[in-house]
Amino acid sequence: MSIPALEIRGLVKRYGSVLAVDGLSFSVPEGATFGFIGPNGAGKTTTFSVIGGFLQPDAGEVLVRGVSLSFGAPRVGHLVLLPQDADLPKRARVRDELRFLGELGGLSAAEARVRTDQAIASLGLDKLASRRIEALSHGERRKVGIAQTLLQDRELLLLDEPTAGLDPKAAAELRSLLQEISAKRTVIISSHNLAELEALCTHAAMIQKGKLVVSDVMSALKQEGQLATVELTRPVSGAIEFARDLPAMIIGVERATFAADGLGLELVFRATDDAEADRILSEVLAKLLASGAMVRSVNRGKSLEARFMEEVRSSSSAPAGGSAL
Amino acid sequence: MTRTSWLRGAWLVARAELLAMVLGFRVIFLAVLYGGTMAATFALVLSIFRAAKEQITKELGATSGLMDPKTLLDAFIQSDKFQTWIDTEVMTMARAAGGEAETLVLAMRAGDLPWPAALGLLVTATTLPPLLLLISYDRISTDLGTGYVRYLFQRVHRSAYLAGKLAGQWLIAVLVMLLASFVLLAIGFGVNELDVAALLPHLPAVWLGMSLVLLAYLSFFTIFATAFTRPFVVLLVAGFAHFLVGTFGLFSRFGEVWMGRFDVRISLLQGSAVLLVFAHVLVFTGISFYILRSRDV
Numbered sequence: 001m002s003i004p005a006l007e008i009r010g011l012v013k014r015y016g017s018v019l020a021v022d023g024l025s026f027s028v029p030e031g032a033t034f035g036f037i038g039p040n041g042a043g044k045t046t047t048f049s050v051i052g053g054f055l056q057p058d059a060g061e062v063l064v065r066g067v068s069l070s071f072g073a074p075r076v077g078h079l080v081l082l083p084q085d086a087d088l089p090k091r092a093r094v095r096d097e098l099r100f101l102g103e104l105g106g107l108s109a110a111e112a113r114v115r116t117d118q119a120i121a122s123l124g125l126d127k128l129a130s131r132r133i134e135a136l137s138h139g140e141r142r143k144v145g146i147a148q149t150l151l152q153d154r155e156l157l158l159l160d161e162p163t164a165g166l167d168p169k170a171a172a173e174l175r176s177l178l179q180e181i182s183a184k185r186t187v188i189i190s191s192h193n194l195a196e197l198e199a200l201c202t203h204a205a206m207i208q209k210g211k212l213v214v215s216d217v218m219s220a221l222k223q224e225g226q227l228a229t230v231e232l233t234r235p236v237s238g239a240i241e242f243a244r245d246l247p248a249m250i251i252g253v254e255r256a257t258f259a260a261d262g263l264g265l266e267l268v269f270r271a272t273d274d275a276e277a278d279r280i281l282s283e284v285l286a287k288l289l290a291s292g293a294m295v296r297s298v299n300r301g302k303s304l305e306a307r308f309m310e311e312v313r314s315s316s317s318a319p320a321g322g323s324a325l
Numbered sequence: 326m327t328r329t330s331w332l333r334g335a336w337l338v339a340r341a342e343l344l345a346m347v348l349g350f351r352v353i354f355l356a357v358l359y360g361g362t363m364a365a366t367f368a369l370v371l372s373i374f375r376a377a378k379e380q381i382t383k384e385l386g387a388t389s390g391l392m393d394p395k396t397l398l399d400a401f402i403q404s405d406k407f408q409t410w411i412d413t414e415v416m417t418m419a420r421a422a423g424g425e426a427e428t429l430v431l432a433m434r435a436g437d438l439p440w441p442a443a444l445g446l447l448v449t450a451t452t453l454p455p456l457l458l459l460i461s462y463d464r465i466s467t468d469l470g471t472g473y474v475r476y477l478f479q480r481v482h483r484s485a486y487l488a489g490k491l492a493g494q495w496l497i498a499v500l501v502m503l504l505a506s507f508v509l510l511a512i513g514f515g516v517n518e519l520d521v522a523a524l525l526p527h528l529p530a531v532w533l534g535m536s537l538v539l540l541a542y543l544s545f546f547t548i549f550a551t552a553f554t555r556p557f558v559v560l561l562v563a564g565f566a567h568f569l570v571g572t573f574g575l576f577s578r579f580g581e582v583w584m585g586r587f588d589v590r591i592s593l594l595q596g597s598a599v600l601l602v603f604a605h606v607l608v609f610t611g612i613s614f615y616i617l618r619s620r621d622v
Contacts, residue, residue: 054475055621072618075479076329086472091349104337104480106329148476 003066005030005156005186006051006079011060013046013210020046022210024060028156028203033182035197035204035218036190037308043210044190045084048160052081064156076105079156080149084164084190087141090134094125094144097133102151112151119147122177138165146174150181157187163196175200198222198304206311213311222301225277228267229299230284235262236291249287252280334481338489339496342464346497351460355497360505362452363445367509370444371518441519442527445509449502449535454542458563461494461546463556470554474622483617487551491543491610498539503532537602541584542567544609551616 004027013021021043028034038044049055051062056071063069064078075081088097095116102112120129123143128136136144142165149157162178163171178200181187191197197204198218205215214221236242239258243265246256255268267284271277281298288295329337346352381401401407411434419426429447432438438446465487468474477486506528513519549563574580584605 049475049621052475052479054478056619072478072483074329074334074482076481079479081475081479083472083475086475088476089345089468089471089473091345100337100341101476101480104329104334104477106480145476 002030004028004063005032005065006034006188007061007063007066008047008051009061009063011047011050011062012058013043013050013055014058020210021050021057021060024207024210024212026205026212026215028186028188030065031186032203033178033201034186034188035201035304036188036207037194037197037204037304038207039312040192042207044207045160046210047207048081048158048190049083051079051158052083054083075155076152077155079158080105080152081158082145082149082160082162084160086145088133088144090132092133093129094131094133094136095120095129098144098147098151101148105152107151115151115153116147119150122150123147124173139167139170142166143170143174153185155185157181157185158190159187160190161192162189163191163193171196194303194305194308204304206308208312208315211315213315218304219274219301221307222304223307224301225271225273226268227301228269228277228281228284230265230267230288231296231298232263232265232288232293233296234292234294236288236293238291242287242291246284246287250280250283252276253284256284329481331482331485334485335489335492338477338481338486339492340489342490342493343496345464346460346493352497352501355456355460355501356504358456359449359453359501360508363448363505363509364512366444366448367441367513370440437527438531439520439524439527441513441524442531445506446531446535450538453498453502453535453539455564455567457494457498457539457543458546458560458567460497461543462550462560462563464494465490465547465550466554466556466559469551469622470556472622478622484614487547487610487614487617491540491547494543495536495540498543499532499536502535502539506532534599537599537606538584541602541605541609544606544613547613548609548616551613551620 006028008027009025011021011024012019024043024047036044036047046055050057050060050071051069053069053072053075061068064075067078069075069078092100098116098119099109099112102115103109107115120126123146125140125143125147128140128144133141133144142162146159146162149159159178163174166174175196178187178189182200189197189200201218203215203217204221206213206221219225235258239262243256243258246267247253252271253267253269257266258264259266265284265288267281269277269280271280277300281300285295285298411430415430416427419430429438429443433440433443468477474486481489510519510521510524514521545567546559546563549559549566553559553562570583574583582601584602
């Protein structure tokens with residue numbers, strides 16, 4: 001069994017009488033792009049802050065590639081983090097500050113210069129490099145914060161709300177950059193933008209009230225091996241019978257339901273892997289076409305947002321157990 | 326995997342602190358206020374000396390014929406009348422003022438401490454610590470309050486950060502003290518008011534002693550800078566603590582211990598006093614580090 005890139009064991013953090021993180025445990029596999037999801041006040045930033053060594057946990061352990069990290073010890077060499085609500089010095093100039101942080105992270109002056117220029121170019125900050133931090137907009141400051149995470153390239157990368165405050169263009173550019181980065185590094189992203197996480201992440205964990213609700217690979221979270229919706233532009237003739245007979249006609253299909261207008265088909269099926277899911281859906285499509293339907297689109301699974309809302313609702317009414325990876 | 330050694334981390338933080346203070350207005354503020362106070366005090370004392378000299382020359386001149394004013398003044402200082410006045414009246418006043426003043430007069434009387442060095446030392450000891458508080462009170466608390474330390478503490482140990490900040494501020498203090506001293510020496514030499522050649526050999530010990538005391542004061546203020554994240558609160562509480570401790574020291578034996586006793590500045594680096602100042606630095610820095618390492622940021 002391979003060592004996880006990050007492992008959280010039984011993390012507990014209280015603020016006075018408020019229990020912010022309550023026995024949280026999960027692990028992030030090496031090479032994953034991991035989404036960390038939860039409503040406001042769920043404990044995401046607190047968890048990130050404990051991982052970053054900024055907050056002292058009341059209990060629990062943080063391990064990066066099997067190495068336990070103690071509170072307050074520098075994380076350099078293990079991970080680098082974009083903290084939320086942390087400002088860089090107003091009077092500092094962008095390039096100087098990044099070089100300083102690079103050197104502080106263990107780079108030589110020459111390396112820091114090169115890496116700073118690379119990070120500035122990656123984030124399109126060239127025109128702002130000589131400006132003072134105080135002269136930048138919120139989004140531009142966020143980009144500088146992200147740039148400091150690119151100075152060291154082997155560490156685990158944790159980003160707390162990386163696209164918060166960015167305009168749509170800048171957010172899209174950042175997502176594309178994150179896609180590039182995640183091909184080479186393990187990345188953990190905390191965000192409220194579930195569509196963004198759905199597009200970027202291979203794995204995700206959902207937390208609520210400081211407890212793990214669920215943690216799994218993205219396809220399993222979205223139930224891609226269990227659910228599919230087919231959008232039609234022309235309905236099948238005999239829709240009720242078609243839906244009733246489908247489970248008997250195709251192995252793996254458990255239930256089929258048409259929308260009232262007959263232009264949407266919801267499928268519940270059981271597939272052990274992606275190939276089997278593809279086989280089932282191909283056979284369903286063939287049957288639909290043979291029955292006179294015209295297909296506009298096929299979507300496997302449910303959106304991350306739908307799953308998130310479902311989990312939040314169910315965990316609000318029952319004690320959370322959670323399934324770890 | 327890259328790591329930063331503790332020493333390199335502290336050095337990088339110190340360098341950044343030094344640069345931020347030099348490139349900002351703080352050094353100028355410190356140099357102008359400290360240098361200005363020093364220059365004004367010297368000008369005042371010199372004018373008093375000049376007036377006294379003129380009076381003495383006038384009074385002695387009637388009976389001494391062709392003697393020049395300097396010789397007349399030296400003769401007066403060596404006279405039994407003046408020495409008796411020092412040993413009785415001045416010493417009585419010094420004893421009444423406290424042990425530090427007595428030590429100061431004795432040091433001057435013995436020739437260990439020329440008056441310009443003693444005056445510079447007094448001005449430095451009284452004005453520089455509060456001025457240092459004014460220029461440094463927000464340097465750590467702002468980093469804590471804005472969350473900037475979250476960028477730093479990922480990369481450098483908290484103790485290295487603290488040492489770097491302290492070292493940067495201390496170097497600024499020492500540099501300003503030396504700069505002001507050299508400027509005043511040059512002016513004194515230029516206007517032919519100071520015997521710079523006689524004064525110079527006494528100054529390194531004074532500078533060294535004062536440097537230690539300034540480090541102790543900075544480490545004292547750092548306790549408050551690490552405890553509070555609002556700069557204004559740091560200024561208020563540290564300023565009040567400085568005033569309170571100073572006032573308390575004036576009326577109690579505590580004043581003979583606080584900041585290594587006055588001896589360290591006037592007895593030219595007396596061993597026990599130096600150790601006592603180092604103990605202050607260690608204790609204050611230890612408290613600051615304890616606060617910083619235990620706090621959530």
